[in-house]
Amino acid sequence: MKKFILYVLITLPATLWLGSCSEDALNSESTIKETPRVENEFDRWLFKNYVIPYNIQVMYRMEDIESDMSYNLVPAEYDKSVQIAKLVRFAGLEAFDEVTGSQDFIHDNFPKSFLFIGSGAVRNNGSEILGAAEGGEKMIFYRVNFFDQQNNDVVGLVFHEFGHILDARKPRPKDFDEVSGSGYVGDVYDTHYTSREAALRAGFLTPYAAHSAAEDFTITFGEYFYHTSAEWEALLTTAGADGRAIIMSKFEIVYAYMRDEWNLDLDELRTVSLRRKDEAKNLDLTILD
Amino acid sequence: MKKIIIYLLLPFLLLSCAKEDDRLFPDSAADRMEQRIKDNLATLQNAANGWIMTLYPSDQQLYGGYTLFVKFQDDGRVTVASELKTTSDPETITSLYTVFPEAGPVLSFDSYNSFIHYFSEPRNPNGPVELGMGGDYEFMIMDAAPYETVLKGKKTGNKILLTPIAAGENWNTLMQQYVNAAGKMDFLQGEGNIGGIDVIVQKGDARTLNFYYSGNKVQEIPYHYTPDGLVFYKPLKLGGVEINALLYVDDPDEPCLLDAGDTDTQIIITMK
Numbered sequence: 001m002k003k004f005i006l007y008v009l010i011t012l013p014a015t016l017w018l019g020s021c022s023e024d025a026l027n028s029e030s031t032i033k034e035t036p037r038v039e040n041e042f043d044r045w046l047f048k049n050y051v052i053p054y055n056i057q058v059m060y061r062m063e064d065i066e067s068d069m070s071y072n073l074v075p076a077e078y079d080k081s082v083q084i085a086k087l088v089r090f091a092g093l094e095a096f097d098e099v100t101g102s103q104d105f106i107h108d109n110f111p112k113s114f115l116f117i118g119s120g121a122v123r124n125n126g127s128e129i130l131g132a133a134e135g136g137e138k139m140i141f142y143r144v145n146f147f148d149q150q151n152n153d154v155v156g157l158v159f160h161e162f163g164h165i166l167d168a169r170k171p172r173p174k175d176f177d178e179v180s181g182s183g184y185v186g187d188v189y190d191t192h193y194t195s196r197e198a199a200l201r202a203g204f205l206t207p208y209a210a211h212s213a214a215e216d217f218t219i220t221f222g223e224y225f226y227h228t229s230a231e232w233e234a235l236l237t238t239a240g241a242d243g244r245a246i247i248m249s250k251f252e253i254v255y256a257y258m259r260d261e262w263n264l265d266l267d268e269l270r271t272v273s274l275r276r277k278d279e280a281k282n283l284d285l286t287i288l289d
Numbered sequence: 290m291k292k293i294i295i296y297l298l299l300p301f302l303l304l305s306c307a308k309e310d311d312r313l314f315p316d317s318a319a320d321r322m323e324q325r326i327k328d329n330l331a332t333l334q335n336a337a338n339g340w341i342m343t344l345y346p347s348d349q350q351l352y353g354g355y356t357l358f359v360k361f362q363d364d365g366r367v368t369v370a371s372e373l374k375t376t377s378d379p380e381t382i383t384s385l386y387t388v389f390p391e392a393g394p395v396l397s398f399d400s401y402n403s404f405i406h407y408f409s410e411p412r413n414p415n416g417p418v419e420l421g422m423g424g425d426y427e428f429m430i431m432d433a434a435p436y437e438t439v440l441k442g443k444k445t446g447n448k449i450l451l452t453p454i455a456a457g458e459n460w461n462t463l464m465q466q467y468v469n470a471a472g473k474m475d476f477l478q479g480e481g482n483i484g485g486i487d488v489i490v491q492k493g494d495a496r497t498l499n500f501y502y503s504g505n506k507v508q509e510i511p512y513h514y515t516p517d518g519l520v521f522y523k524p525l526k527l528g529g530v531e532i533n534a535l536l537y538v539d540d541p542d543e544p545c546l547l548d549a550g551d552t553d554t555q556i557i558i559t560m561k
Contacts, residue, residue: 027317030319031317031318031319033319033322033323033390035387035389035390036323036326036327036330036389037365037387038363038364038365040365040385060400061385061387061400062397062399062400062426062427063399064427064443071411072409072411072419072420072421073411074401074406074409074410074411074426075398075399075400075401075406076400076401077384077400077401078384078385078400078401080401081400118401118406119410119411119412120411122411122412122418123419124419126418
């Protein structure tokens, strides 16, 4: 028996080698096919202005697998998508290009895809989500069909979500979280702080900043450089002495973090982005140049 | 020695080379899907004067059905007309569409078109705030043929029919006939006898008909208007007969509804 096993063990590798089947050639054709879509003028513009410089894909046509299926959503309007894509490039992305001196900063750090949705993500109590940044990879823009060039906060939203992404890539200093410490109230922020003034007095720039340290951090970032110094000062005045002290100590941490970790001068960013915000009001957003 | 040779040969019994399986289809699944999409696109685009699309929103067809005209162009755009057009709307609205692969080909109206997406928009006051009328804008293509294309709503599962519009038919004139139909068939109640059973018919809040019979029994049937009458989403089955559509007879003295099929059912309109 022992001998039998020995023979088998000796001959098995050989027989397996001899008996191996001829290899099937791999089919060079992929079984994953691209969705057949006719390229239009906007697709070509996006390729030139988003894909090439920043490696960002703008999904302006509804793809339900990309969207949040717990909501009833409708697609974005073509013309509004064009306008938002142009605005975000001019007043958002290019502001960073101008401050950092190249397109690399956005190329290397910005989420790789934008998803445009026509409606809001409406909950059954009537409240809506306006935007989201999923895992730092995708930025979702809701309510695209309601876009109004003279009255919108699309770029503010982009800055807000981008703040989250910077925070996720290089974690904010722990000191920041300790300033307001146990003051964060989570989802009940809007019942806890029913007015902006109440939030300011407690040391939060908006009621939503009281949601969590992560929101507070990016709101402090965005609110500072997207307000004029006069507007910023007015907020601090409303906050009163106590509120001002809390906001300023958080702001100083944000300011230093952006300077040291990202080499971003928030004052310079403020000058550039506010100038672009004004210029964007007169920009022709309809022409694909 | 003989034994040894037998032992040496034994492992060969374990081997067998898997013979190539006969393929059930000559092409790969991906290729067949690609071909089917091409075929479906061609069918959709080949209707030179477009299609009449009967859209039933809501997974329970709570609001009945609505008529749209859709013309699929080969540049990826679709032109749409709607019977619900208001005076401030243009005659047609053009947007984008795609046919893409899922379990089967799916037709998606994937850029906003208020005529189509009216039925799926949240905050549409006809329905709950987060749902609206709960309509579809993505449809599985169940069967595409030049004389009729059958779609199935991805969310609702509702059957949606496309029938071609005859060449030379003017869209505006034809659509006006659908708009007029909804206007002239504005009855509230009627009475008749279906398969030997007395019924009272009442219009529901939206495009549904309630057939009351035998005391407190009721059947609720969603319908849509055509220039000639009312077409049901599902047949009314009563007293052994089946009714799929009713013709509207616009007699000023005695307006009535007649079975469009082969029964002699007549419903006299008693209240307008």
